[in-house]
Amino acid sequence: MTKRSILASIIAASMLAACGSGDYSKTSSGILYMVVEKGSGPQVKIGQFFKLHYTTKINDSILGTSIGGMPIFSPVDSVPASYNPAEVFRFLHKGDSVVIIQEVDSIMKQNPMLPPYMKKGDKIQIGIRILDILDNQEQAQAQQMEEMKKQEGRDQALVDEFIKKNNINAQKIGRGTYVAVQNPGEGLAADSGKFVSVKYRGKILATGKEFETNMEPGKDPITFPVGAGQVIPGWDEGLKYFKKGGKGTLYIPGFLAYGMRPGPGGQPNEALIFDIEMVDVMDKAPAPQQNPAIPPAENQPAKQ
Template identity: 30%
Template sequence: MKKAIYFLLPLFALLTARAYAQDPRPNMQGTPKGAFYQKFTNNTGEKIKLNDVITFNFIQKTDKDSVLFSTYKSGKPVQAQIQPSQNAGDLMEVFPLLAAKDSALVKVPTDSVFKGHEEARPPFFPKGSYLTFILKIEKVQSLNDAIAEKKAEAQKLKDGEAAAANNYVATNKINAVTTASGLKYVVTQPSVKRKPLAGDTVLVNYTGRILNGKVFDSSIAAEAKSASLDQPGRTYEPISVVLGQGQVIPGWDEGLLLLNEGSKATLIIPSALAYGEKGAGQDIPPYSTLLFNVELVKVKPGKHAPASKTGIMNPAKKKVYRKTPVSKKKN
């Protein structure tokens, strides 16, 4: 009998140690799916409900306190609609415990995050470790209120786009030609060589900016380096585009057809001929007028489409101006 008791003692100790190890801090509470949380505040406002839209800031860390991401550093909080929780990592079990202006610490076991795909587990998240979130709920809205606010913000951007573009042209004293579609362009280096036709392949060097001067992409090494663009593996050379095939945004398709081989120009492209109401990633906001300094390096004759009766591209057909993703700045 004593032998049985002695045998059970170390087993009990082992099980107790394992159970305690699951809780990263004794004063934290657990959720049904295995996350742990500690509220720093307890505001008296109404708690977050299913389908609410929350705006929140967060810092994401490893067990060793290394910061992986911070919305404070990025300068922009994130939004999420509250849905039924699918796993511990979506934090949907924790959000309904909070109210507006509440803050909390949440620890998610990485064993649950990488369950079923251990090959994706990075070295800084060993088995038994936790992914840490420090959250602050900035705003809580009903779904209808959030949609209405988004629409109002979008309309404000849309209404201000033309004024901002015109102000840019006036401030910088750009003597641009405006086409029927709204594209503005100015030739900065003329050429007497041939113009391309729809169906021709053109080689183009370019640098793209938004109106505040921020460079979001370039095919030119010196320009990319000057703007601290992060373009790993990028080959800096003119890109190849078949015109009139929808391979590029409408503003490029239209603007490049106006240039001669060997010429350089600045294209001022309204969002209706670019990325419209959606924008493109973090670098190109919705309703952004884009500035491209382009050089039409070479024209290669191709199959020519029948001439359009109107000569105006359909602005509703929005494509990226090149196949590779828009580059991002280094942090």
């Protein structure tokens, strides 16, 4: 059994135990928690950091998980009674598996503006596995950097395998983006500092599901400078291989897309595919389009 499946089984079993048992402890604000597997390590101290994996569920639906990806690094602070799951942290030990239960009714008392997937009567279940306790922020940052490198490797391997499995004729460039050039285009190249206008169709690599496009009739291209960090890194890498009129596809590993932030499919480290059309390449930013209902500035009365 893999590390991922072991952790998934632990957390799944933890949640089942929590839902079927009344053997909870309770924080001063009313958050319920239960340690379902006791670790053999030391208890955490205020000021230290946890390295952990988590899975969050509402009823039977998983909202998010770090299992199979990067662990989370979290400081352990003295948290006031605010119905915050972090209230539980200071009671835990290295190796503990714990389930935390929050009632949506109680959350609504503090914040009535809730996401649409939450409703009265629901329970949020957070399964946590404490992997390690770190003494200070420097140790946490050092381990986080190591974990980021591992995650980049997993992200890259996923796209490498996809390209090989589907026999896609694409060039691996930069830090790991794949570019399949259908038509390179002509004229000015989309080098760093150039302004480009691009039409695109974005899809999630794992499912092939389209999540966004401006290739439909009547939709304008997006315009931005290449290499200025205004788009995801995979775009800044891949668009440089096209000129005006160019067409092709970018295959982008998760760390060069949205990274740890939830992607278009709602999960971190999502690999993405973009069909792109390079509408234009310019040396400078295009002039803003004038609203025909508003006269140009030189024709307007001068301000007093």
